[in-house]
Amino acid sequence: MGHPYLILTSLFGMFGLDGWAAKNPHVVYMWLAMIILIFLGWLGGKSISMVPKKAQNVFEVLISGLEDFMVTITGDEGRKSFPLVLTIFIFVLFGNLMGLVPAFFPPTANINTTLALAFIAVAWSHVIGIQLHGVKYIKHFLGPIPAMIPLFLPIEIIGHTARVLSLTFRLFGNMAGHELVTIILLTLGGMFLAPLPVMALGTFVALVQALVFFLLSTMYIAGAIEEAH
Amino acid sequence: MKKETGSVFRELGYFASLGMSVALSIFLGLFLGLWLDKKFDTDPVLMFIGLALGIAAGFSNIVRAGKKGRKF
Numbered sequence: 001m002g003h004p005y006l007i008l009t010s011l012f013g014m015f016g017l018d019g020w021a022a023k024n025p026h027v028v029y030m031w032l033a034m035i036i037l038i039f040l041g042w043l044g045g046k047s048i049s050m051v052p053k054k055a056q057n058v059f060e061v062l063i064s065g066l067e068d069f070m071v072t073i074t075g076d077e078g079r080k081s082f083p084l085v086l087t088i089f090i091f092v093l094f095g096n097l098m099g100l101v102p103a104f105f106p107p108t109a110n111i112n113t114t115l116a117l118a119f120i121a122v123a124w125s126h127v128i129g130i131q132l133h134g135v136k137y138i139k140h141f142l143g144p145i146p147a148m149i150p151l152f153l154p155i156e157i158i159g160h161t162a163r164v165l166s167l168t169f170r171l172f173g174n175m176a177g178h179e180l181v182t183i184i185l186l187t188l189g190g191m192f193l194a195p196l197p198v199m200a201l202g203t204f205v206a207l208v209q210a211l212v213f214f215l216l217s218t219m220y221i222a223g224a225i226e227e228a229h
Numbered sequence: 230m231k232k233e234t235g236s237v238f239r240e241l242g243y244f245a246s247l248g249m250s251v252a253l254s255i256f257l258g259l260f261l262g263l264w265l266d267k268k269f270d271t272d273p274v275l276m277f278i279g280l281a282l283g284i285a286a287g288f289s290n291i292v293r294a295g296k297k298g299r300k301f
Contacts (some may be wrong), residue, residue: 151285158261158286162253166246169253215242 003183007103008032026110033094033107066214073215074222081128081221088117089214092171096206099179100199108209109175111168118167121217122160129224137224167216174209178202240298247294251287258283 008028012021021028044059052060066089067082074081092108099106107113129137143152178198185195262279266272 154282155286155289158254158257158283159250159290162250162257162286162290165253165257166249170249212242212245216246219242219246 003105003179005103006105025105026107026113029098029105030095030107030113033091033098037090037094070218073218074225077128077132077225078218078221081124084124085121085214085217085221088121088217089210092117092213093206093210096175096210097203099175099182099206100202106175106179108171109179111172111176114172114175115164115168117171117213118164121167121213122164122220125217125220125224126160128221132225163220167213171209171213174205178205243297244294247290250290254287254290255280255283258286 003025006022006025009018009021009025012018012028044055047053048056063086066086067079070078070082070085095106095108095113097106098104099109108117126137133140141153141156142149178201181198182195182202185198188194258279258281259276260279261283262276265275265279269275
């Protein structure tokens, strides 16, 4: 079931690209989210002063609060990967909230976007593990004794691929489901504002899913840091 | 106090994601086996091996969570 009307698709139609934009709304709306987020970052960082004002205040509360939260989970070694995880959090939160605006498509309601995000987060946790522990980190995947490597290696690989999939499907399922329910209620009883309660729930779901994504990527990084002790 | 909240959230996140990762591990093993079966033309053998590996991976997740839970 497609979206009834997307504003960026008709905007791209002016340049004769509406067929492509209608087929890939998540790409188009991800560009929009990127533009807005880059602009917000520029706005927050353009006049950094010791005594924060307006925009800087908001960003400082958000960033330092989440950084403290992450450091309690991962320990001090996790501070290095905070920029990546925070970027993912803000992007996912913003992408989820875009679904609440009429004629907007949330980029996180497409499985390609969420798979890319989950893959980056999990792959980065392994990079951190190899950086901190070297060869010992890989040894952890091979089980206690060398004779059992053919048994343990596939099990560990399946277990770690399931992490990527669980992150992917949780976010994709929640956001696509929310979109679908909203569209169905809109077609059934849009005149009586039927999708309103679901959209109210959607604000909550958007925040919770972004937090869960942030928390789980942090957990995986924490697991990679304390591995092989 | 701050440390406490962090660890509560950490456990919450970890154990909440456990069920999903068990189910996905099993399905991942199963579909990996099915795909390899199609590739090598060995109809039911690799499917069962993949399924067994998937179940083992899922249960190793549970066992690891149990070990971790005892430490807290």
